[in-house]
Amino acid sequence: MLGNLKINKTIGIICALLIVLIFIAIFAYFYLNKHSEATPNPTEKSAAIQPSINDEELAKIAQETTADEQSSEPEGLIDDSILTQPIAKDPALVKDELKQLEDIQNQLKEQKDILEQQHHDADQLLQLKEQQLADLEKQFHSQ
Incomplete structure (x- = not known):
């Protein structure tokens, strides 16, 4: 008691x-x-400062933007201009670019490993919590 x-x-x-x-x-x-x-938002200040635009100008701007959107191709995840750029002729620049790419690749690998470890830890925590809940239910029913 x-x-x-x-x-x-x-x-x-x-x-x-x-x-x-x-x-x-x-x-x-x-x-x-x-x-x-x-705290004041700087975009709100700039909107208050701008002069008003009449309806004709708004219609003209809208037509121009829709024409631009229709003429442009959809953008991909990677800019294709990177593929057509010339490779640097200076060996020092090439080595520097390769070193930067290796560093980026190493950082991405480390982030992937960390995320996988966090995912594994989260799965273990879920299993432990489920086990704890089952034990608590057993204890509750035994009382």
Whole structure:
């Protein structure tokens, strides 16, 4: 009986602390959000400074932009002009470019490894949480 009272007391304290932390987080969110809205946005200032444009000018601009959009081809993920650029003739520049590409490749490999490790860790955490929930359900049903 005395053991259950201690457990209930600690659970109550933990719940109270969690509620307090939640309230602090909510207060901080609204406080920071309020102050970020109070700072003026530079795009709003520039919009207020610009003179008004009449409807004829707006129609002309719209026609020009639609004509430009129709004439241009859709853009790919990689700019094709990179493929047609001449290769540098200076060996030092070639070595420098190769070293930069190797560095980028190494960084991408490291990021991939980190992401795979995080994914594996997340899967392990999910399994442990499921096991913990199953154990808690067993404990609850045994009481």
